[in-house]
Amino acid sequence: MRAALQVEWLKLRRSRVTLAATALMGLLVPATGLAFYSVALSGGVGAIADKAATFLIGEGWVGYLRLVDQIAAVAVFGGAGVVVAWGFGREHVDRTFPSLFALAVPRGTIALAKFLVLSVWIVALALVIGFVALGLGMVAQVGPVEAGAAIGEIGKLILIATAAGILALTMGYTASLGRGYLPAIGTLMVVIVAAQVAVLFGTGGWFPFAVPGLMAVAGAEGAPDLHPAQLALVPAVALVSMWMTTRWWANSEVT
Amino acid sequence: MMVLDDLSAGHTQPSSSFRCGKGGRRGRSRRRGRGGVHAVVGLNGAGKTTLMRLLLGMLRPDSGRATVLGHDARQAPHHVWSAVGHLIETSFAYPELTVRENVTSTALLHGLTGSGLDAVDEVIETFELGHWSDRRASTLSLGNQQRLGLASALVHRPSMVVLDEPANALDPAGVVFVRDLLTDCAGGGSAVFVSSHHLDQLARVAQRITVLHRGRIVGALDPGDSDLEQRFFNMVHRHDLSTEAWG
Secondary structure, three states: OHHHHHHHHHHHHHOHHHHHHHHHHHHHHHHHHHHHHHHHHHOOOOHHHHHHHHHOOOOHHHHHHHHHHHHHHHHHHHHHHHHHHHHHHHHHHOOOHHHHOOOOOOHHHHHHHHHHHHHHHHHHHHHHHHHHHHHHHHHHOOOOOOHHHHHHHHHHHHHHHHHHHHHHOOHHHHHHHOOOHHHHHHHHHHHHHHHHHHHHOOOHHHOHHHHHHHHHOOOOOOOOOOOHHHHHHHHHHHHHHHHHHHHHHHHOOOO | OOOOOOEOOOOOOOOOOOOOOOOOOOOOOOOOOOOEEEEEEOOOOOOHHHHHHHHOOOOOOOOOOEEEOOEEOOOOOHHHHOOEEEEOOOOOOOOOOEHHHHHHHHHHHOOOOHHHHHHHHHHHHHOOOHHHOOOEHHHOOHHHHHHHHHHHHHOOOOOEEEEEOOOOOOOHHHHHHHHHHHHHHHHOOOEEEEEOOOHHHHHHHOOEEEEEEOOEEEEEEOOOOOOHHHHHHHHHHHHHHHHHHHO
């Protein structure tokens, strides 16, 4: 396992896809949240101002960070999904997959190592988003800093970003099964739409991919309360997909 | 569809030429005399790559069994694979990694640790990749990518080597380099299984040449015979005629 972790960590660090995704999500998610917050508070007229106002839950740090929560729930799932899809699918697209046969390290172990380094990256990305959101909020002076509330809201943002990222690990299976990153990216889009539909029909709590979005609006008027079992579905789905993917890798053939 | 029947590659099958000695590379011979080069030739689509994939556990045979060092290729324990090096179709070359990082990665996955990883620099020099060692693989020429693939396949000094068209994309100096490499590998005790279109090159290094045609072994050529090309085509043509007669 150690050898596989070393190799997969190196590949992830050197990947331009990972670097671009980290930079884009780390900066754009909090910045977009801040922009929406500013527009919502500006009292302006227009479609964007109206839309921003509907997403606003509270004022000051709470209002700003809950907007960032809502953006992170979708953007991190999409962005991390692309990185996960690339991590697994590139072995087929770059035709390096046959090189992973007949090695002292089993392919199932290599797949597991991919998941472990991607999980570490997802947590790191969530921390980056949290700290950048904190920094941007302080620079923009969104409100007086109340240590307890701010830490709580930042913690919640990190948790939502992590949950969305962990759910994106499921794309490892579709990328493997589809032998490329495009099938996984297509699946990613379908799942994002399906999550919206599930929320509209009021069943989002039991659709794990909608859970980070519902966590982001928890406490808002009309938002459903999340049952602990619904929250537990998030890691459960990720773990099941990891198991299915490692099995696929262990038993796969070259086509 | 390729059907393999009693295909074997290990100590337990005396009829096989894939007897494996403990590895060795250029100038590092060990257990001399146990290795050898078994070449497989055939036209495009004859099944050479499929045969090698079966041998490396990349495919499940429709029937029969491919064994490696006495183990079923699909279920061989991973310590068995640490004695095997291969280059099938594409190299172990991740474009974002440097040459050294690529070779180090494959060395780790082949089970090398600690001082065993000293072999990385050594193999980079042996394969004349020193000048490019800190460059990304994506910047290498096709020929140097092929050298990188060969270096990655052999960094752990495998006792069984499977190479599909190892001279692909190489210049004439590279072709000679590969020829010498195969000879040295075999001299060092490794069993080398190689495919190529270049009969003349194979004849210089192989002790045995098997002819594959339309997924079947149709005969063998003696590397010492003259006019191997003509013999090869005669063999293939005879097989086609007999197939038509039966069909």
